Amino acid sequence: MSGLFKSSIGRKVAMALSAIFLMIFLLQHFAINILSVFSADRFNDVSHFMGTNFFVQFLLQPVLIFGVVFHFVMGFMLEIRNRNARTISYAKNNGSANTTWMSRNMIWSGLAILAFIVLHFIDFWIPEINTKYIQGDVSGLLPDGNFRYFEELQHKFENPIRVGAYVVAFVFLALHLLHGFASTFQSMGAGSMRRAKLQAFGKAYAIIIPLGFIFIALFHYFNH
Amino acid sequence: MNLTLKIWRQKDAKSKGKMVSYQVNDISEHMSFLEMMDVLNEQLINEGQEPIAFDHDCREGICGMCSMYINGEAHGPDRGVTTCQLHMRSFKDGDTITIEPFRAKAFPVIKDLVVDRSAFERIQQAGGFISVNTSGNTQDANAIPISKHAADEAMDSATCIGCGACVASCKNASAMLFVGAKVSQYALLPQGQIEATDRVKNMVAQMDLEGFGNCTNTGACEVECPKGISLENIARMNRELMKANL
Amino acid sequence: MSLNSKIPQGPIKDKWTNYKNSINLVNPANKRSLDIIVVGTGLAGGSAAATLAELGYNVKAFCYQDSPRRAHSIAAQGGINAAKNYQGDGDSIYRLFYDTVKGGDYRSREANVYRLAEVSANIIDQCVAQGVPFARDYGGLLDNRSFGGVLVSRTFYAKGQTGQQLLLGAYSAMNRQIARGKIEMHNRHEMLDVVKIDGKARGIIARNLVTGEIERHSAHAVVIASGGYGNVYFLSTNAMGSNATAAWKVHKKGAYFANPCYTQIHPTCIPRSGDYQSKLTLMSESLRNDGRIWVPKNIEDVKAIREGKLKPVDIPEENRDYYLERRYPAFGNLVPRDVASRAAKERCDAGYGVNATGEAVFLDFKSAIERYGNEQAKIHNIKNPSKAKITELGAAVIKEKYGNLFQMYEKIVDQDPYKTPMMIYPATHYTMGGLWVDYNLMTTVPGLYCIGEANFSDHGANRLGASALMQGLADGYFVLPYTIGDYLSNDIRTGKIPTDTPEFDEAEKEVKERINFFINNNGSHSVDHFHKRLGKVMWDKVGMARNAKGLTEAMAEIKAIREEFWKDVKVPGTANEMNPELEKAGRVADFLELGELFAKDALMRNESCGGHFREESVELEGEQKGEAKRNDKDFAFVAAWEYKGEPADAVLHKEELKFENIELKQRSYK
C-alpha cells in the first residue's frame, strides 16, 4: 500500500481522493449557503450547529484544512515534476488542437482558487476563530439577541469589489472543475462505460455549483 | 507548392540547437511529408550543406520510427496518421511549417530531429512480457479459449507502435498512454494474469524512474496517437496498479 | 568446395526427430561460457536471440533501428500459416509441405520444407502463450482465413497487423532476457563485416550509428538474420533501411549466395505517383477476392483518363478489358502473385496503364458491391431495393472486410475507392534468394548461420502468402537453437574469443578505410542518385520479365553505375557522428554489387520458374501458350554463387534438388 503512494499513479490517486473530498465539502457548503437565500433563520440555525458542534469543529474542520493543503501542495509538486519532464519547450505548440484550455491550466485556476481561499479565510474563518476561541464567545449571538451569522454574511457582500472577486474566483472554480471532475474519476480508474456518464454529470456539477455560489453572492449584494 | 520550413538543427546530444529556415519549391501535393524532407535533403547535399537527420524506416505507419513535431502537433495536423503517412496536400502553397523533434527530458535529442527513445525499451524490459519459455512445449493454442471481445480489445491495445507521440504531445511529457497500452494488453488476456501484479508495479516504477511527467488527463495523447489508443488504457492501468497494491 | 546440404537420412517425416535425437548437446554450465552474435532482430533474429539466451548462451544482438520492435517484420499484414487443422478442412503437415514445395515451383529443398511444416503448429502455441492477440471466433477459439490461393484455411492473423503482433511477441521474449542480462542488445548498430579466425566465423565489426564508433565484437558463432534485399530495386515494399550489407559482407568472406534472382513481385501495391517516390506500399492481396482487375479496351479512353477528361466509372462494361478473367478463365483475378504481376506489366507495356506514369491498372469493387448489396437486400427482406440502397448495403459489406485497406489507400492516393476503382501496380516485395545454408542453417562458412528472409530459404522460386513469418519464427524459435548447439558442442573448451587479434585488426581496417573513402570522396551526386539509377536498371531489365539481351545489358550497366558511384558519390558530414547518408552509401555500394550477381544468376537460369520469368522459356503451343515454362531437366538445382572478386566472376555451385516425396508438375491456371 505504501508503495502505491510512492508511484506517480499513486500520487494521482491521492490527489483524486483529496479532490473528491473537496467536492463533497463544496456540495455541503453550497447546501448551507443557499439556505441564506430562502430563510435567514434556517441559515442561522445550521451555521450555529456547524460552528459549535464538537465533531464538526475539531474533527471535520482539521481534516478539511488538511485536505485543502494536501491538495494544493500535491498540485504544486505535480506541476513541478511535470515542468521538469520537458526541459526544452517547443518553439511552436498547438495545444488547443488536442486539449481544452481548462485541462492545460489547472495550476492557474487552482492558484486563483487558492487566492480566493486566502481571502475567504480572512473574511470569515479568522473572524470566526477570533470570536469563538480567542474571545471565547461561542453563543453565536449579536448584542440584539439574534444569531449573528446571517447579518455578517449580508454585511460582507455589501462591498462590490469583494463580490466581484468572489464571482471571478467561482468562475475559476468552474473552470477547475470542468476538467477536474472527470479527471478525478479517470485517475481513479473509472471504466469508459461509467466515464461517459460521469463526464456529463461532472460538467453539470462544475457549472451549477459555482454558478450557485455566484448567485448567492449577487443575491445578497442586491438584497441588503 | 513552395514552402518555408523552420527546422530544429542540433549537431549532437551535447550541442545547443537552434531553429533554421529553409525554402523548398515545386513540392507536389501527392508527396508524403518525408518525401518532401527527402527533396530538401537532396537540395542541401547538392548545396554542400549537411542534410537533416530524421528517424524513419517503414514509411507506412507501422514501425513507429518516424517522429516529428509539425506545426505544434506530434505527427502533424492530420489525425490517425504517423509523420510518414502525412501528405503534402494537408498544407497550402506559401505555408511556413515548423518542424521540431519530439521533446521530453526522457527523450534526449541525438541529432536534429532524431531522439533517443530507449526509455521505452527499459520500461518494456521491466515487465512488458509473459514469462514463458520459448521452447515450444507449451500447451495447445486452443487450450486457452479467450472471448472474442477480450481478444479484440487486447489487440486494440497491442496496436501501439511505440512512436512516443503521446509523450511528445502531452504537456507533462507523460508516458502513461504507451505504458497503459502495454499493461492493458496483458491485463485483458488470461495469459497475463499470473504476473499481473509485478508487471504493473515494475513498469510504472521504471516509467517514473525515466523522468516522464505525470498524467493530468488532458487527453492530448489520445488525440495525437496515430493508432487510436484510448484513454481507457490509462484508466485500466490505474486500476491494475491499485489492485496490485491493495 | 562441393556443397553438402547435410540432410539427415531416413524417411522425410522422421528426419527432424532423428536428427534431434542424435545431435550433440551442450550442458547448461558450458552454455554460460559460449557467446553468440545475432545480427538482426526481426522475427527470425528476435526469436533466435530470445531462445538462445533462454537456453543459457550469452547473446549479443544487433539491429540498425532504435529498437528490435521496429524491424521490417512489423509490416507484414496478412497472416502466418500453420498446419493446425483447427478448421478440420483436411490440412496436415504433409499438405502444408506439399503446398509450399509446389508453390515454390519445385525449387526448394524437401527436407527443410518438411521440417518447417512440422514445427509450424508449435509456433502458434508459443505465440499464444506469449500473449499474441490472434483473432478469435465467437466461441473463443482461434480463427483462420484462407490465403494465397490454397485450398485450406490455415492462416492465423491478428487484424491486418500479424507481423507486428508476432514481432512484439518475440520482442517481449527478448526483453525478458535483456532484463536478465542474457541478451546484450545493441540498437542503432550496423554490422559492417564478419571476422573469421581459422576459417570460422568468430565475430563482427559494427558501427555505432549514434557516435560513429567502430566496434569489435567476438563470439563463438555468428547468426545473420538481416532480412531481404528487395531494396536493390530502390522502390520496394521494404523499409527504407532494409539492406543486404550483412549478407553481402559475409558472402564476400566466403558464404555462398543462392538464387539471387528469385524475387517476388507483389501485384497489389499502390502505384508510384512521381519521381520523388521513396517507397511503395503493399495492400493485402485479399483484395483480389472481391476486386476485378481491368484496363480500358480502347487506347483513346486510356489517354482521356490520364488527361483527366474521362472518369473510370464512365467507361461502359463493353469497353473494359478484364484481362485476367480473359486470359485465365479458371482462376481469373485469383491467379498467383507472379502471374497477376506479369499480366499487369504486359498491359502497361502495351500502353494501357491508367495513371500519369503509365504504370497502373484498375482494381474495381463495383461488381462486388452490387453482388453483396443484392445479397444483403435479400437477407434483410427488402423488396425492390433502389440502386442507391444496394450500393449502400454492398459498400457496408466491403467496409467490414477491407475497411482499413480502403482507408490506407485513401490516405495515400486521396481518392475514395468505394466510389472510383483503386489503382494498383506490382512492386518488389520479397526475396526468396539469399545466403546458401545447409540443413543446419549454416552457411558455407563454419560457425556462420543464416535465418529468416536473409537465407535462400524454404520458398524455392516463389513464396506462398503467410509463409515468411512462419519460416522466420520456425528458424529462430525451433530450428537454430538445436542445430547451433551441435556445432558449439565442439567449442566448450575454446574460451572467450579475444578481439585484439590480427584478424580483427584487418577487418576493422577495411571497414574504416571504406568509411573514410566515402567521407573524403569529393563527388557530385548523392547516394540516392545512384540508387535510383540502379533501381531503374533492375526494374526495367531484371524485373518481372527477363531476357538474355536485357540481362547482359543490365550486368554491364550496373557495373558502369558502380564504377561511377565509386568515383563520384558525395557523402556529407563526418565519420564520427550520426550520419544517415554514410549509412546509405555503404548499403548502396553493396546493392551495386549484388545487383550484378542478381542479373548474372537470372541470365544463367534460362527457364521460367516461380517469380523468375524468362521470355525465352515459355510454352510455345497448346492451351498454355505464352505461359511460363519450367525446365526441370536442366535447372532443378539451387544456384549457389561463390565470390571471386568481381560479381561477374562469381563461380556457380549447384545443389541438385531431389524430389522423393512429391511429383513435379507444371503449373496451370487456365
Ligand SMILES: Cc1cc2nc3c(=O)[nH]c(=O)nc-3n(C[C@H](O)[C@H](O)[C@H](O)COP(=O)(O)OP(=O)(O)OC[C@H]3O[C@@H](n4cnc5c(N)ncnc54)[C@H](O)[C@@H]3O)c2cc1C
Ligand atoms: C509489406 C510486407 C508485408 C508482408 N506480409 C507478409 C505476410 O502477411 N505474411 C508473411 O508470412 N510474410 C509477409 N511478408 C514477409 C515477411 O514480413 C518478411 O519476410 C519477414 O518478416 C522477414 O523477417 P526477418 O526476421 O528475416 O527480417 P526483418 O524483419 O527484415 O529484420 C531484419 C533485421 O536485421 C537488422 N539488420 C539489417 N541489416 C543489418 C545490419 N547490417 N546490421 C545490423 N542489423 C541489421 C534490422 O535492424 C532488423 O532487425 C511481408 C513483407 C512486407 C515487406
Ligand code: HEM
Ligand atoms: C487550493 C487551491 C487549489 C490548487 C492550487 C489546486 C490545484 C490543482 C492542480 C494542480 C490539480 C492537478 C491537475 C490535474 O490533475 O488535472 C488539481 C486537480 C483537481 N482539483 Fe484542485 N486545486 C485547488 C483547489 C481545489 C478545490 C477547492 C477543488 C474542489 C472543490 C479542487 C478540485 C480539483 C479536482 C476535482 C481535481 C482533479 C483531480 C484529479 O485529476 O485526480 N481543487 N488541482
Ligand code: SF4
Ligand atoms: S500510445 Fe499511441 S502515441 Fe503513444 S507510443 Fe503508442 S502508438 Fe505512439
Ligand code: FES
Ligand atoms: S516510418 Fe515507420 S511509422 Fe513512420
